[in-house]
Amino acid sequence: MSVPAAARRIRAEVQGTVQGVGFRPYVFRLAGALDLAGFVRNDDAGVVVEVEGGDELVGEFLERLALDAPPLARVERVTCEDILPTGERGFAIVRSAGSGATTPVTPDAATCDDCVRELFAPADRRFRYPFINCTNCGPRFTIVRLAPYDRVRTSMAGFTMCPACEREYADPADRRFHTQPNACPACGPTVRLLDGGAFRSEGDDAIRAAADALHEGRIVAVKGLGGYHLACRADDEIAVARLRARKRREDRPFAVMVADIGSAAEIAELGDDPRGDAERRLLLSRERPIVLIRARNDAPVAPSVAPRSAELGLMLPYSPLHYLLLADTGVPLVMTSGNLSNEPIAYRDEDALSRLGAIADLLLVHDREIETRTDDSVMHVVRVNGASKNVVLRRSRGFVPASIALPVPAPATILACGAELKNTFCLAAGDRAWLSHHIGDLGEYETRRAFEESIRHFERLLAVDATVVAHDLHPDYASTQYALDRPARQRVAVQHHHAHLAAVLAEHGETAPAIGAIYDGSGYGTDGTIWGGEFLLGDLGKFERRGHLVPVTLPGGDAAIREPWRMACVWLQAATGSEPDLPMSIHGVGEARWRAIARLARSGLASPVTTSVGRLFDAVAALAGFAPRVTYEGQAAIELAAAADRKEAGAYAVAVCDHGADVVLDPREMIEAIAADIERGITPATVSAKFHNALADATVGAACRIAERTRVRTLVISGGVFQNRLLLERTAEFAVRAGLRVLTADRVPPNDGGISFGQAAVAAWQLGHQQTSTEEPRWSA
Numbered sequence: 001m002s003v004p005a006a007a008r009r010i011r012a013e014v015q016g017t018v019q020g021v022g023f024r025p026y027v028f029r030l031a032g033a034l035d036l037a038g039f040v041r042n043d044d045a046g047v048v049v050e051v052e053g054g055d056e057l058v059g060e061f062l063e064r065l066a067l068d069a070p071p072l073a074r075v076e077r078v079t080c081e082d083i084l085p086t087g088e089r090g091f092a093i094v095r096s097a098g099s100g101a102t103t104p105v106t107p108d109a110a111t112c113d114d115c116v117r118e119l120f121a122p123a124d125r126r127f128r129y130p131f132i133n134c135t136n137c138g139p140r141f142t143i144v145r146l147a148p149y150d151r152v153r154t155s156m157a158g159f160t161m162c163p164a165c166e167r168e169y170a171d172p173a174d175r176r177f178h179t180q181p182n183a184c185p186a187c188g189p190t191v192r193l194l195d196g197g198a199f200r201s202e203g204d205d206a207i208r209a210a211a212d213a214l215h216e217g218r219i220v221a222v223k224g225l226g227g228y229h230l231a232c233r234a235d236d237e238i239a240v241a242r243l244r245a246r247k248r249r250e251d252r253p254f255a256v257m258v259a260d261i262g263s264a265a266e267i268a269e270l271g272d273d274p275r276g277d278a279e280r281r282l283l284l285s286r287e288r289p290i291v292l293i294r295a296r297n298d299a300p301v302a303p304s305v306a307p308r309s310a311e312l313g314l315m316l317p318y319s320p321l322h323y324l325l326l327a328d329t330g331v332p333l334v335m336t337s338g339n340l341s342n343e344p345i346a347y348r349d350e351d352a353l354s355r356l357g358a359i360a361d362l363l364l365v366h367d368r369e370i371e372t373r374t375d376d377s378v379m380h381v382v383r384v385n386g387a388s389k390n391v392v393l394r395r396s397r398g399f400v401p402a403s404i405a406l407p408v409p410a411p412a413t414i415l416a417c418g419a420e421l422k423n424t425f426c427l428a429a430g431d432r433a434w435l436s437h438h439i440g441d442l443g444e445y446e447t448r449r450a451f452e453e454s455i456r457h458f459e460r461l462l463a464v465d466a467t468v469v470a471h472d473l474h475p476d477y478a479s480t481q482y483a484l485d486r487p488a489r490q491r492v493a494v495q496h497h498h499a500h501l502a503a504v505l506a507e508h509g510e511t512a513p514a515i516g517a518i519y520d521g522s523g524y525g526t527d528g529t530i531w532g533g534e535f536l537l538g539d540l541g542k543f544e545r546r547g548h549l550v551p552v553t554l555p556g557g558d559a560a561i562r563e564p565w566r567m568a569c570v571w572l573q574a575a576t577g578s579e580p581d582l583p584m585s586i587h588g589v590g591e592a593r594w595r596a597i598a599r600l601a602r603s604g605l606a607s608p609v610t611t612s613v614g615r616l617f618d619a620v621a622a623l624a625g626f627a628p629r630v631t632y633e634g635q636a637a638i639e640l641a642a643a644a645d646r647k648e649a650g651a652y653a654v655a656v657c658d659h660g661a662d663v664v665l666d667p668r669e670m671i672e673a674i675a676a677d678i679e680r681g682i683t684p685a686t687v688s689a690k691f692h693n694a695l696a697d698a699t700v701g702a703a704c705r706i707a708e709r710t711r712v713r714t715l716v717i718s719g720g721v722f723q724n725r726l727l728l729e730r731t732a733e734f735a736v737r738a739g740l741r742v743l744t745a746d747r748v749p750p751n752d753g754g755i756s757f758g759q760a761a762v763a764a765w766q767l768g769h770q771q772t773s774t775e776e777p778r779w780s781a
Contacts, residue, residue, distance in 0.1 A: 007085040009038070009052035012062065016076035017402060018047045020106040020149035022135030023073045024093050025177040030068070031091040032172065034061055038088060042096035042148040044463070052085050071136050072109055072286070074402075093178065096148040105144050105461060107398050108225050108374070110288040110318035112137035114175060119320050120327070125164070128204050130321040131189050131368065133182070134175045137286070141401055142226045142370050143181065147461055151180040155369040162187035189368035191321065197353050200362070207321070210364045211328030219243050221338055221352060221360035225319055226374030226397045226437075227345035228338025228352050230360060231257075233331050237302040240334060244304060246359040249341045250631040253306035255290045255313040255376065257335040259326040264314050267299035267332065278381045278388035287398030288318035289377035305334060308626070310642035315376065318398075321364075337375060341632075344440055344450045347373035372457060373450065374400065374437045382725050384732045384744055392749050393723055395424070396438040401461070403432040404747060404757065407509045408540060410764035412489070415455065415466035417479040418756035419496065421633065422720075422749070423451060425479075426756035427458055427466060428764055433506075434458065435748065435757045442478035452482065468767065470759040472496055474524035492763040496523030496755065497534045498543045500718045502765075503758030505540055507748045511765075513539045514714040514743065515546070515706050517699050517731070519721035520751070521561070521614035521633070530554065532612025532719075535663060535702055537710060540765035546706050547663035549616065550574070553607035555600045564618030564636040565589050565628040570601045571619040572675060575668040585625040585678045613695075613721050616667060620691050623674055624684040634720070640688050641724050648689035654698035656705065663702045670694055696730035704738050715740045720751035 014023070019042050027040040027049055036053040051061055066075035111119070115132045118124040126132045133139070146153040161169060165184055168176040176182045183189065185203070192199060193206035201209050210220050214231060217239040222229045230247060232239040234256045244250065258264050264283055270276045270293065282291045290313040295306065306312055315335070317323040326333065337345045338356055346352040347370045352363060378394040392399070406428060414428040423439040436454060440447045459465060470492040471483035483491060494502075500523075501516035516536040525531035526545070533549030552570050560566040565586050572580035579602075582594040601607050614637065621636035622628050626643070630636055652670035656663060670691070677687055703715050715735050722728045722744070732742045748754040 007052055007087075008055045008058045009050060009083050009085040010058055010062070010080050011083050012049045012051075012065065013045060013047075013079045014049065014065070014075060014077070015046040015079075017072070017074040017106055019147070020140045020144075020180065021072035022070040022178070023047055025135060025172060026068075026070050026073070027065070028091060028093055028172050028177075030061060030064060036061060037091055039092045039094045041094045042150075044097075048097075050083070051091075052088055072106060096150055105147055105149055105401050106140040107287070107400055107402055108139050108142050109137045109286045109398070110316075111320050111323065115320070116323060119323060126184055128207070128324060129185050129188070130191050130207060130319070130324060130366070131181070131183055132320045133179065135177065135179045136175070138179075138181050139225055142372055142374050142397070143368070144461065145371055147463070149180060154180060155371055156181045156183070159183055159188055159368075189366050191364060191366045194353070194363040194365060195361075197357060206364060207324050208328060210362060211325055213362050214325065214329050214333060215331070218361040219246070219359065221356045221363040222321065222325070222335075223349070223352070223363075223365050223370075224321070226370060226372065226376075227347035228356060229335045230338050230356065231325070232334050233329070234305055234334045235300050235302055235331055237304055240302040240304040243334065243336075243359070247336070247340060249336075251307055251635060252341075252632040253309050253311075253313055254334045254336045255315060256301065256305060256332050257315050257317060257322060257326065258332045260316065263332065264293075264316070267296055267301055268293040268312055268314055269296055274388045275381050275383060278390065282379055282381065282390060283314065283316050287377060288316055289379045289398060290315045292378065292380040292393070301332065308639045308642060313378065342441055342444050342447075344444075344447050345373055345375060372437070372454065380725060382744075383729055385736055385742065389744070389746065391745060392747055393751065394422070394438050394753060395435060395747070395749055400437040401434050401458070403434050404507060405509065406431050406433050406761060406764055407506055407511050408761070408765045408768050410760070411767050412468045413464045413466045414468045414470060414760050414763045414767075415486075416470040416756040416759035416763060417472075417483045418759070419472055419752040420474070420477040420479060422752040423447075423479060424753050424756045425451070425455055425458075426760040427462060427464065428760040429462070429464055433757055433760050434462065438753060448478050451479070468492065468763060470494055470763040472499070472524065472755070472759070473526070490767075492759070492766055494759045494762045495526055495543070497531055497536060497719070498538060499755045499758030499762065500750070501536050501538055501543065501716050501758070502540050502761045503748050503754040504716045504718045504743050504745050504750075506757065506761035507746060508743050510714075510743065511540055512714070513537060513712050514716045515703050515710075515712055516543075516716040516718065517703055518716075518719040519613035520719035521721075522610065522612055530608055530610040530612060532610060532614055533616070533665065534611065535706060537706060537712065540761050541769055545662070547665070547702050549611040549613055550664055550666045550668065551609045551611050552615075553601045553604060554610045554612075554615065555597050555607045557606055557608060560615065561618075563629050564622040565594075566597050566601075567615045567619035568622035569594060569597050571616065571668075571671045572623075573598055573601060575671040583623060583675060583678065586622055586628050587625075588628055613719075617721065619671070620674060620687075623671075623678055624687050625678070626684070634723070637721070637724060641692070641726050643684045644688035644692055644726055645683075645685040646689065646726070648686055649693070650686075650690045651693035651697055652690050654694045656698055656701040663705050665698050665702055667694075667698075692724075692726050692730060696727060696734050699731050700734040700738050700740070703735065703740060707740065713739070713741055714743060716743045718745050718750045718754075722750050
């Protein structure tokens with residue numbers, strides 16, 4: 001090339017998701033097309049580019065740099081400066097510089113259409129190769145050990161590319177140019193089928209044999225991107241029931257994987273409306289989450305897949321191995337986490353053999369190590385303000401470790417340790433926060449180990465050492481104990497429901513005060529009681545409690561969570577003022593046991609006080625004849641919501657009262673009415689709908705009362721109870737009608753999976769503002 005006399009050279013620093021997504025090869029090709037000299041490389045902050053050539057061509061390069069970026073790239077910021085031309089010839093991709101600190105590592109991406117076509121093309125050299133990938137798809141986060149993202153820092157380091165793969169990797173015109181996991185059958189990982197730990201077959205023979213076993217009704221443990229799945233035919237009741245028994249998972253729904261969007265439409269109601277369109281887009285997205293969609297009445301799925309649930313958790317294949325298994329079996333497959341209930345998923349081969357050997361008949365394994373265990377993400381679509389909106393219920397594979405912006409930058413590196421259930425942690429530095437993958441419930445020893453290991457991995461990946469630790473107020477949370485035991489320059493304790501409020505504000509970039517309707521199962525309150533039906537007034541830094549549900553006791557403590565009939569007893573007693581009779585709708589509870597719990601609740605012994613809306617749902621569900629006992633969190637509420645008649649517009653009466661400066665929701669009249677309706681034979685579908693409508697209406701009534709007193713018109717709706725699509729949609733609809741501005745969780749889960757992000761946002765605000773306890777809230781009326 002000839003360099004013009006009036007050459008211009010610029011240095012551009014590009015930040016965002018620009019490593020491991022083909023951004024450097026893209027820059028190489030763009031510079032070549034414009035006949036520019038220079039280089040591109042990864043560094044700690046992202047990608048550095050220097051280009052030299054004619055002024056107009058350099059200008060065009062800068063215009064197209066972000067505009068035409070690869071599908072997986074996300075350019076957030078480009079900082080440019082003019083530097084002296086060097087007369088350099090040619091353009092090169094040069095060796096990465098730095099350790100990768102604060103550089104976003106890309107999430108795993110579903111197999112792209114080009115790779116799927118090659119996977120099923122008999123003439124292609126990667127025909128039926130279960131590790132096919134390219135610059136636009138494949139594993140990233142689950143195989144990376146350190147940043148920057150280069151092959152030597154991944155679990156592909158031990159696989160030396162063959163000459164054919166090397167040529168692709170070195171060819172700027174090839175789709176696999178600088179694809180770090182590039183491989184083929186001659187040089188890449190291999191699949192093996194194990195029977196009782198003994199070798200049975202490998203390669204394509206192993207895949208076909210596993211598919212045959214699945215088709216025959218057997219259970220196969222399949223090593224995926226972020227861990228093992230347990231798979232069986234979704235249309236085989238005997239196989240599904242056998243999997244439930246072996247996995248010790250009595251009622252919680254299983255996820256189902258189908259081959260394509262047409263197969264999804266055969267078992268779920270993917271309507272020709274905005275919600276159906278949004279659900280299709282989610283199913284086909286590169287993140288490939290599990291999407292909760294209403295099941296068709298005639299769905300060819302075994303009843304045990306999702307007992308007493310109106311929805312199915314559907315996903316499409318996201319790895320080549322999944323595509324092959326679905327194609328070879330020709331039926332929908334249960335694809336659930338490879339673990340016993342409440343344990344973390346298995347992701348190491350030896351661990352899978354040990355823990356899954358008694359569950360699965362066969363294990364389909366491979367020799368590419370998984371560096372970070374990562375569950376499937378879970379989402380659903382809601383209608384808010386007349387628009388379809390995606391809500392993340394579990395943010396994990398496909399989304400992690402993409403960063404989320406903080407509206408108030410963290411002046412120091414923060415580790416937020418999250419909650420006890422649905423745990424995640426969050427690292428924050430500057431204006432970015434990295435919310436971890438789903439860890440799980442920290443009551444299990446193995447999950448606590450995974451929690452600590454994952455924190456260390458994230459700190460290595462981001463090359464940071466957190467000096468500030470944020471945690472929940474609850475002294476008995478394992479996450480709190482970890483935070484208190486870990487050396488830190490400073491610790492920030494964040495109230496549970498304030499963290500829920502702050503998480504929604506922060507993900508929407510909000511710093512102004514808002515009213516928060518925060519409903520969940522439990523959270524440690526500032527008064528030492530169990531909160532869970534809260535109206536807060538606050539911003540990122542501080543809050544006031546301005547209202548709550550009428551408090552009742554929790555007879556037997558945690559036992560009342562496992563046995564919702566206890567909450568029915570308590571709420572009936574609160575409603576009538578006397579010891580209630582055992583309702584005919586509650587089965588499997590003896591009269592003597594019922595009376596004993598009534599006395600226990602009245603005495604207050606072993607019966608802490610709670611304002612939990614989650615426990616109110618339990619009471620109503622038990623009264624309506626659902627789940628007197630539960631085997632997983634939220635089961636009673638899920639079954640109650642599943643039964644609701646969506647066309648029912650009626651509502652029970654829930655009083656909105658003043659109690660001093662607080663607004664109190666009093667549902668006692670509603671509880672009496674529900675008990676009477678059930679006794680009279682009113683259907684659970686009607687009772688459920690009228691309950692949901694009543695709670696939504698009362699929530700908005702209370703929020704409006706607080707808004708009138710404070711002149712704050714923004715309402716945040718969050719907390720685990722608002723995973724309930726019907727309640728969320730009705731509450732948001734009523735709030736908009738009342739003239740309130742509504743914010744809901746979007747990219748961060750509304751449940752406890754979002755707590756750590758909220759903690760990080762609160763800690764960043766408090767560190768930045770150096771707030772003291774003597775400051776008066778600026779929103780007080």
